Amino acid sequence: MRDSSARYAELVQLALNAQKWAYAPYSDYAVGAALLSTSGEIYDGVNVENAVFPLTICAERSAVVKAVSAGEREFEAIAVATDNGGTPCGACRQVLAEFGLDIAVIIVDRTGEITLETTVGALLPHTFTANDLPIPEASEKKS
Numbered sequence: 001m002r003d004s005s006a007r008y009a010e011l012v013q014l015a016l017n018a019q020k021w022a023y024a025p026y027s028d029y030a031v032g033a034a035l036l037s038t039s040g041e042i043y044d045g046v047n048v049e050n051a052v053f054p055l056t057i058c059a060e061r062s063a064v065v066k067a068v069s070a071g072e073r074e075f076e077a078i079a080v081a082t083d084n085g086g087t088p089c090g091a092c093r094q095v096l097a098e099f100g101l102d103i104a105v106i107i108v109d110r111t112g113e114i115t116l117e118t119t120v121g122a123l124l125p126h127t128f129t130a131n132d133l134p135i136p137e138a139s140e141k142k143s
Contacts, residue, residue, distance in 0.1 A: 011079035077104035085115030
């Protein structure tokens with residue numbers, strides 16, 4: 001991991017602050033995330049639940065969508081705050097992996113205690129990436 005302790009402390013605080021805005025009326029499992037782009041901008045996100053459970057969006061993906069919508073494509077770290085220090089779900093791991101396996105992941109509980117510091121690649125071994133997609137031959141591409 002990169003030595004960015006002051007910046008990561010800021011990320012953790014922003015994730016904890018964002019957690020307060022989570023919309024989790026069904027699970028009561030509020031999650032906040034703060035995503036640091038390589039440009040230095042930070043994008044927060046919260047989980048937003050829906051009565052139709054598969055339509056729920058997680059905090060990590062919320063932060064990624066916000067960042068990508070602002071033109072970001074490269075990320076250094078993400079902090080995720082939950083009451084119990086839970087880690088990102090598989091879908092969030094895969095979405096983060098789209099932007100890099102070396103992204104630092106900092107997991108904290110409700111007190112801000114770091115429960116895990118790792119990378120996306122460590123959270124999602126044997127990742128499916130664009131390299132796993134078949135590339136059609138030029139003659140197979142439709143015009």
